[in-house]
Amino acid sequence: MKAWEQVFLTEICRPKQWPTITQEQLTEIGYPVYGANGVIGYFDRYNHEEPTILITCRGATCGTINVCESKSYVTGNAMALDNLDTLKVNQDYLAHFLKHKGFKYIITGAAQPQITLQSLGKYKIDLPPLPEQKRIADILDRADELRTKRRQAIEHLNELKKSIFLDMFGDPVTNSKGWVIKPLEQLVHEFRYGTSNKSGEKGYPTLRIPNVFQGELNFEEIKNVLVDDSEFHRLKLQEGDLLIVRTNGNQNYVGRCAVFETCRVIESGYDDNIFIYASYLIRLRLRNEVNSIYLRDFLLSQEGRRQLLSKSKTSAGQYNINTQGLGSINIPIPCPNLQKKYINRIVVISKQIKIYQLFFEQLNNLFSSLQDRAFKGELSKNDSLESILKNHAKNQNKQPESQL
DNA sequence: ATCGGAACCTCTCAAAAGGC
DNA sequence: GCCTTTTGAGAGGTTCCGAT
Numbered sequence: 143m144k145a146w147e148q149v150f151l152t153e154i155c156r157p158k159q160w161p162t163i164t165q166e167q168l169t170e171i172g173y174p175v176y177g178a179n180g181v182i183g184y185f186d187r188y189n190h191e192e193p194t195i196l197i198t199c200r201g202a203t204c205g206t207i208n209v210c211e212s213k214s215y216v217t218g219n220a221m222a223l224d225n226l227d228t229l230k231v232n233q234d235y236l237a238h239f240l241k242h243k244g245f246k247y248i249i250t251g252a253a254q255p256q257i258t259l260q261s262l263g264k265y266k267i268d269l270p271p272l273p274e275q276k277r278i279a280d281i282l283d284r285a286d287e288l289r290t291k292r293r294q295a296i297e298h299l300n301e302l303k304k305s306i307f308l309d310m311f312g313d314p315v316t317n318s319k320g321w322v323i324k325p326l327e328q329l330v331h332e333f334r335y336g337t338s339n340k341s342g343e344k345g346y347p348t349l350r351i352p353n354v355f356q357g358e359l360n361f362e363e364i365k366n367v368l369v370d371d372s373e374f375h376r377l378k379l380q381e382g383d384l385l386i387v388r389t390n391g392n393q394n395y396v397g398r399c400a401v402f403e404t405c406r407v408i409e410s411g412y413d414d415n416i417f418i419y420a421s422y423l424i425r426l427r428l429r430n431e432v433n434s435i436y437l438r439d440f441l442l443s444q445e446g447r448r449q450l451l452s453k454s455k456t457s458a459g460q461y462n463i464n465t466q467g468l469g470s471i472n473i474p475i476p477c478p479n480l481q482k483k484y485i486n487r488i489v490v491i492s493k494q495i496k497i498y499q500l501f502f503e504q505l506n507n508l509f510s511s512l513q514d515r516a517f518k519g520e521l522s523k524n525d526s527l528e529s530i531l532k533n534h535a536k537n538q539n540k541q542p543e544s545q546l
Numbered sequence: 547a548t549c550g551g552a553a554c555c556t557c558t559c560a561a562a563a564g565g566c
Numbered sequence: 567g568c569c570t571t572t573t574g575a576g577a578g579g580t581t582c583c584g585a586t
Contacts, residue, residue: 258547335572340558351556390555422557464573
């Protein structure tokens with residue numbers, strides 16, 4: 143533990159805000175405009191030549207750190223740390239420090255969180271000697287880079303899934319492989335709406351809109367709903383059930399869907415035999431002509447989305463799709479063998495994604511423990527850090543495709 | 547720098563429609 | 567005529583935008 147010099151943020155830089163740019167003022171080309179959450183568009187003027195650190199100073203994302211590239215425009219609601227005293231501070235170090243320490247204790251505002259110039263005046267920075275700053279920044283940069291790579295690998299696998307779908311089943315728009323096409327209503331045993339009962343302390347774990355996300359079920363923030371026995375048996379979910387979001391304020395969220403897979407439920411630490419679902423989800427139980435994973439991926443494909451959106455109606459600013467609309471969606475039916483093959487491949491990739499996500503979480507943990515130690519001054523020169531990073535890098539380089 | 551309110555999202559409720 | 571299913575409406579909460 144070292145005693146480092148402490149300075150006020152405003153002693154080493156000058157936080158500054160500019161007028162906000164409206165949406166209409168943004169253009170397709172020009173200098174990047176940084177808003178609260180990174181680049182929001184382009185503009186024909188710039189107010190920064192050099193890279194500078196930005197702090198989001200309003201709203202939910204209050205305290206987010208971005209670093210803008212050279213020659214860019216920084217719009218209001220984000221504060222730029224100008225005139226940085228580079229003889230005393232390394233910019234990378236400062237960015238890492240701010241991300242680590244956060245702004246909780248200086249955020250004010252009743253209706254909305256806010257960081258003001260005044261409150262920033264109270265913000266203190268730990269300032270090790272410059273070479274040490276550079277070392278810390280360098281280590282954290284590299285660890286951060288690993289996280290980015292991992293995230294990209296996950297995105298890559300998601301893309302891979304999409305291209306496998308197109309590869310095996312052809313272009314759904316033109317039905318290039320000439321599959322038989324049937325309306326969805328002929329492919330299901332039943333459409334069933336979930337429970338309208340209010341959620342509370344007691345009852346069965348119940349899947350809701352937020353649990354259906356990006357084609358997957360997540361089991362975070364599960365709520366319970368009390369239903370009688372007969373309703374429970376009607377609504378109990380089983381392997382292969384497809385859940386579809388039927389209503390939402392955002393048209394893009396209508397038709398979001400995911401498959402109930404018992405192995406995933408168990409992985410999440412739940413009993414797979416007690417789940418029901420809420421009324422804004424519709425459950426599809428399929429006959430055996432199409433597999434629910436295939437159907438899910440069709441509905442999430444461009445053509446599936448297009449049909450879903452064309453069937454959804456709007457009222458009072460909300461979008462709904464009913465069973466009639468769902469039932470009339472035209473589904474190409476590939477031969478059973480091909481569907482099986484597809485599912486096998488998807489299962490493998492999904493497992494790989496799970497593993498990657500686990501790595502990603504581990505890297506996050508590693509990163510925050512590195513952060514902790516770095517800013518406590520506990521990163522010694524002969525730290526085993528290098529070997530930890532090397533190990534992670536090795537895992538990183540495994541190519542997923544080779545395992546398919 | 548501040549604030550009002552638009553936009554967005556989730557969730558609940560009750561009326562309408564359907565089935566026996 | 568009662569019970570179940572389907573549906574739209576809107577309350578309530580959060581996030582974000584942009585005018586002042």
